[in-house]
Amino acid sequence: MPQGESPRDQQPPSVRDRLAAMRPDLGGVLRSHHAPGFRHKQVLQHLMASTGVPFAANTSLPLCLRTALDACGHSTLRLLKQQDAADGSSKLLLACADEAHIEAVVMRYPRRNTVCVSSQAGCPLACAFCATGRAGFRRNLTPAEIVDQGREAAALLGREGRRLSNVVFMGMGEPLLNLDAVLVAIREFSAPDGLGIGRRSISVSTVGIPQAMVRLAEETPQVHLALSLHAPDDRIRSSLMPVAKRYSLRQVLDATSEHFRLTHRKLLVEYVLLQGINDSPVQARQLATLLRGRVVTVNLLAWNRVEGPFRPSPPEDIQAFSEELTARGIETVVRAGRGQMVHGACGQLAAHR
Incomplete structure (x- = not known):
């Protein structure tokens, strides 16, 4: 530029x-x-x-x-398997031309229809509580492989008389480690002669890559940013997410401040609750202090079970954590999970048949 x-x-x-x-x-x-x-x-x-x-x-x-x-070829992807859940979600297992396998999840709601797309085949970040990271990393996806997930979702919904309205980059991989391809895909998702999805209906989730977060804001300020935080301090966060050893919470939050300065868009903070690790009332208060003065919504998620030593926090602990945040002026939502029955929920995508 x-x-x-x-x-x-x-x-x-x-x-x-x-x-x-x-x-x-x-x-x-x-x-x-x-x-x-x-x-x-x-x-x-x-x-x-x-x-x-x-x-x-x-x-x-x-x-x-x-x-x-x-x-x-008309598409870069081949549908291998579709699994439908009673909660209105469908997990699509897709094969690339080189037989790399990826997954996308279609979620149907009363007023919107969302596709969760992958940006990488696997993930290099190896977060301890995530099946994708445990499965290893193969490669970045091309722009077409990302867009074709949206096209598959749009076609599926179209056969049901529905329209794809939202895209979230919350599938396999870290979108900001493949930002060039993600930006091309966003352009095609939102183009009037593409899928015609407004950029305000597109969200990108990241573990926190500071320079890329700022570039995302500069190049597509209408898109929403979601930050996978999962801990209120660097010690616990780095034990769960190896990337936190490279980028401290201060560096990541400074980047979110710059993102807000450029976009004036509320930050979504994603926080998966793990019993006995990051779910205590004290940690809720630490999180509230960390986020004080920022324009944020905290999205609390129960951990979706995958192989590993963790346990999901009980509902009463999740509620108590939420109440601690709310009492300190932090807007908080407890998110109902979707796709668990087909292993298509957050952290469960591993591209297994």
Whole structure:
């Protein structure tokens, strides 16, 4: 970016550049056929408007171009398995072209329909209470592999007469360690000729990568930020989340302050309660002190069981923790989990068949 130029001052990318960023293989086909700009637009529109419909069906494109495009494939993902839960959630197990497996979760609510997308195949951060981190890391996902999770969700909901309205980057991986691809995906999710999801309906969750948090605010200030905190001090946090040994709570919270200065958006703080580790009234008071004066909502979550030594906090302890925060002026929500029955809840995604 030129010095002194803000992202809001930049011209939006052309359709040609958008397609090249998301699907360089398709962009290469169009270049090799010396296709004019309007063909790039036709291909992008076809790509975003349908899932599983081959380019051969698009008779507005020349036959030779349709054949070459179909050789690349319409989607970067293949649906291996769909598991539906009684709570209105569906977990999608998806295979990439190299057989890396990822998962996305569709959640249906009375007034919205949300997809939780993955940004990496696995996760390099190895948080102790998370199945994804315990499963190891394979690679970053491409922009198309992220967007195609949204397309799969939109197609599933469309068959039910529903519309995809929200996207949360809370699936497998740390989005801010793959920020370039995530930013491209956000652009395509929100583009009117993409999935048409408003950026205010998109949330990105992070363990706290300070420089990337600021860049996210600079490049897409409308998107919401969620911070996975999980402890009120560095000692406990670093025992649960190895990344905390690199970035202290002070560094992370300073980055959230800069994020708020740039966006004026409330921060969502995610806090998974683990019995006997981070759920005492004293720790609730420490958390309230840590967050005092910040524009935040604390989202308290019961730990979703995966292999490991932890136990979820009892409901009465969660309620007591919530009351301690509320009494000190911290807006607090106890979140009802979704997807546990299909191992599709927070911290349970591990891409197993």
